[in-house]
Amino acid sequence: MKSNPGRFFEDFCVGEVIVHATPRTITQGDAALNIALTGSRYALFCSDEFAQACGLAHAPIDPLLAFHIVFGKSVPDVSLNAVANLGYAEGRFGAPIYPGDTLTAHSHVIGLKQNSNGKTGIVHVRTTGLNQHGEEVMSFCRWVMVNKRDAAASIVDAPAPELLPYLSAVQLTPPPGLDFSHYDFALAGSPYAFEDYAIGEKIDHVDGVTIEEAEHQLATRLYQNTARVHFNAQTAGERGRLIYGGVAISLARALAFNGLANAQMLLAINAGRHVAPLKAGDTLYAWSEVRDRADLGAYSIGALRLRLIATKNRACTDFPLKLADGAYDPSVVLEFDYWAAIPKRG
Amino acid sequence: MKSNPGRFFEDFCVGEVIVHATPRTITQGDAALNIALTGSRYALFCSDEFAQACGLAHAPIDPLLAFHIVFGKSVPDVSLNAVANLGYAEGRFGAPIYPGDTLTAHSHVIGLKQNSNGKTGIVHVRTTGLNQHGEEVMSFCRWVMVNKRDAAASIVDAPAPELLPYLSAVQLTPPPGLDFSHYDFALAGSPYAFEDYAIGEKIDHVDGVTIEEAEHQLATRLYQNTARVHFNAQTAGERGRLIYGGVAISLARALAFNGLANAQMLLAINAGRHVAPLKAGDTLYAWSEVRDRADLGAYSIGALRLRLIATKNRACTDFPLKLADGAYDPSVVLEFDYWAAIPKRG
């Protein structure tokens, strides 16, 4: 059979490196679509002149767009038969990505653990994205629950190394050249600098966006993510097409502009979890919590560790997250923990 | 509160200059999306060679796309709490905008007038768009009805200067270099030149396009226009999401190709009014009336002053506009008065 059936749990082997298909030259066309699909307004990614004033060659590609594209490459090899995308950790961004750069991706299988039901197992991979110079532009771990082809197959577990719950500030490396010394707060859309955010502070991002089938399908195809659950209404039946989790991340992060306009540059993804399914017709809202702060030293660069929560069909005025019993509030669809660079007032 | 609550009527001050956020480098990606979202076929904006034959460096950005982007920048500062977008006037286009140019925008508050109900007021602004060289690429006035935060707040009216009902021909300045002496009518798609249009002539643009939620949301996000009424089905409830008026302008102008293919280059927006709301599922039609003609002298450039009417769910065979009692026909959604450059036969 020449079409790709996808790997089942017993097809993975710890230590193996899987080279993913379809190298991709990211262009200004992709960047424009990213704006149309998310409404993102972070100035650093929208204006060559703003980016140059921040020490970069010109406006880089939104790291989340690049993340979704690298993630998408791994789908046919890692998660075509996945039951669930369970989480991310240890996401780091390296060299900034500019229009014209070409991304390739590969994944190391770093852990395999069969579930007690014998029908599924959890696969851990570390996926790396490289540019055309062979420089690492990102790496992240993710783990997915994958069906076994044959429930009787016997697999020796090889648990993944323990992953960090979050990167510490000393592990953060801002893009070479980044310099917020001459940052224009008015053009960026907010007067709030690193110094203005306190640990524990919560921010309601106010706006809500209702998502259409065509929108999430266009986004997911732009990422060349082929997971079937996003595209086929016929096989989805009553439960409907599932929106790719990355769409929720990017929409929530675009909403977060309203309150975090200067938290421009993603430095790390500490953790991510898609808590509940999102469907077309749902309205997405978001709020953020400041979990940590770090002065990165020179060039007026600070970093905020932020927890971004996205909900469906419920505004975030009262910061919904968990119920009294510890379970997630039923409105919550995403919990996403990241570090972002933000200018110090200096 | 770090998220932007938007300004209320009493937050504006006549004479104030508001710098708007998110400078934007407009790219070929934006131009491609503009074609996909509107279907526009005016040759000057589609072909580098056609534009060069008309004396330009290469294909410029559609002035309406740039207009919506500049307008979008003003929304968070001017009209986030607007009840209604009442009108435009004195729109002028300056230096042509090319892919790679970066637009910034600011607005002067030029008038404030409280409504007799005490709950709202009308804010007049003049919004200016600049390119990365500081050259003015456009300016226009608009006025919006904005809620007061506090009905008891007392405001001293400062009426706006009287705005011109339309620009006169002597105020028009075609882009430097524009030259229609070697214009290719066959490639442009119509044999009709300046000389063929008579004042009072009406043109039915024939075609109709049904608008989807995903389409207007993608367009409005491309413009980075964040007005809530366009995106949130939950808060919109029964009345549904409202389509941003600029979407109607661009779709109607794209339909107008069929009859006005050579009226390529917007020179001025004399007036604009969104007469009735447009919703997804509506089918938009358009017709135009020639209101004035002006020979701009050299380089075979003429100008037509055109009134563009867009209707919903009613073809324009009989040019619907007003009823016997002077009210708008219920099908009319847009009245838009502009000057466009058109080649003389020479």
Add this chain to the structure above:
Amino acid sequence: MKSNPGRFFEDFCVGEVIVHATPRTITQGDAALNIALTGSRYALFCSDEFAQACGLAHAPIDPLLAFHIVFGKSVPDVSLNAVANLGYAEGRFGAPIYPGDTLTAHSHVIGLKQNSNGKTGIVHVRTTGLNQHGEEVMSFCRWVMVNKRDAAASIVDAPAPELLPYLSAVQLTPPPGLDFSHYDFALAGSPYAFEDYAIGEKIDHVDGVTIEEAEHQLATRLYQNTARVHFNAQTAGERGRLIYGGVAISLARALAFNGLANAQMLLAINAGRHVAPLKAGDTLYAWSEVRDRADLGAYSIGALRLRLIATKNRACTDFPLKLADGAYDPSVVLEFDYWAAIPKRG
């Protein structure tokens, strides 16, 4: 009347050359939209480096995107009053098209044949696309059934020359410079080379995609194809908007990546037929049959002649095509016969 009423059958004249409007500079923006609209993953069109390793200057424009754009130009002149788009033949691709190239198009009328009902006739044209250097980038024949304006009009038939049922291998000309000697199968996403495909082999492309109104309208507008049946829900009424056949071709060809990832470069369109209408809400599936193989000699280039079948709302596990009585299976919407270049293992 200045708006274009479209040509009726009696308006065509054999031997006539019709120059089509709106020259188009194709950009990276169009290429990005093509990915978002189709999900295509063929590496040659996605990565500058991959294309360079195959001897090309950088990633060319997907020939199908260019085909739809050239086709779209011919619509206002050829098929605005068409009842049905009956078929294609003798499609050849010439010089590769790169971002920045400008396409123009013209059509020769090569055949006219009135139908026995006297109300319609069949128009044959050969449409040619040129780049800005005047080089032919493609040509193809198509025939459409067009309404007569006046059933009483008497027309002398001028039958089209007989068209080839398919191009033979010796008529294929790969793009100058194309060289698969150093082809990277892993990056391309499939280990299967020319040698692995046998005549008669059938491949189920497995995946299905449900199409939304916004998606096909965006695509068809990107192609600047203005045929009314695709856009106007009001005039379409109960039967709904018809999806432009080219959308089915591109989606099916994108699905065909799963099984034919190395059949990268379209060399010729032998035949195409839109068997049944496709509507929004339909789910498209596809399968392919290898109809012929040809070793093109040097540079490790082979060619496969492929029949691509697209169905609606029925998976292609059992390769649906025709019923026992010779009629098409009701699920079939497209039969498309083409040659594609594929690397030899060498």
